[in-house]
Amino acid sequence: MPNIVNVSGSVLFKSRDKTVKKAVETAVRKYVPLRCASLSRADLEGAKLRYADLRYAYLRYADLYGADLYGAHLEGANLRYANLRYADLRGAHLDGAHLDGADLRYANLDGAHLDGAHLDGASLRGVDYKATDECFVELRDNPVKYEVGDSVKGKVRRLADAYERDGVAGFKQEWSKE
Numbered sequence: 274m275p276n277i278v279n280v281s282g283s284v285l286f287k288s289r290d291k292t293v294k295k296a297v298e299t300a301v302r303k304y305v306p307l308r309c310a311s312l313s314r315a316d317l318e319g320a321k322l323r324y325a326d327l328r329y330a331y332l333r334y335a336d337l338y339g340a341d342l343y344g345a346h347l348e349g350a351n352l353r354y355a356n357l358r359y360a361d362l363r364g365a366h367l368d369g370a371h372l373d374g375a376d377l378r379y380a381n382l383d384g385a386h387l388d389g390a391h392l393d394g395a396s397l398r399g400v401d402y403k404a405t406d407e408c409f410v411e412l413r414d415n416p417v418k419y420e421v422g423d424s425v426k427g428k429v430r431r432l433a434d435a436y437e438r439d440g441v442a443g444f445k446q447e448w449s450k451e
Contacts, residue, residue, distance in 0.1 A: 279309040280331055294320050301325040318356075 275293045277286040277300055286305045288296035293315045300307055306326040313331050318338045322345055329349040336356045344364045354374040362382045369389040377395055382402040 277307060278311050280311045281309075285310055293317070297322065297325075 275288055275290065275296045276284050277288065277293075277296055278284055285307055286296065286300040288299060290296040290299055293312070294317050297307070297310075297312070297315070297317060298321055301322050301324075306328075307330060308326060308328045310327060310330040312335055314334045314336075315332065316336050317340055318336050320337065320340045323341055323343045325342065325345045327345060327347050327350055329351075330347070331351045332355050333351050333353045334355060335352070337360050338356050339359045340357070341361045342365050343361050344366075345362070346366045347370050348366050349369045350367075350371070352370055352372050352375050354376075355372070356376045357372075357380050358376050358378045360377070360380045362380055362385050364384045365382070366386045367390050368386050370387075371391045372395050373391050374394045375392075375396070377397050377400055379399040380401075382400055384403065387402075
């Protein structure tokens, strides 16, 4: 029976569930804050984690394919190389989150808060995103400004063209080649 622990090894939630996915879903359903939870490489495919408190959680290489993270608090979370394909991140709080190398293809980020999020090397093909506020996102260590209501797709494509024109080597996002 998996217990959910934080990065220092302290138990955040004792579980009788048989899988990590079920344990995390149970904790979220019971409103247990999972701040700093250590969930590296966790199989959370399709998990129902609406409004989960996963601030500063360690989710590196986690499989969150198709997960429901609507309104989740993921501020400062380490989601490097996580699989977030088709994830529902509408209204999620991803301020300062580390999404470097994450697979966000076809994720829904409408209304998500991304101020200060790190997206270097993230796969963003087919992402839906309409900003609720003006925000700055890190792409190749350059702050990128998105205006309210602009989609990531259109704005980043224009910025990618500008970066190529200005000679910044290596800036390519998969979906900028449509």
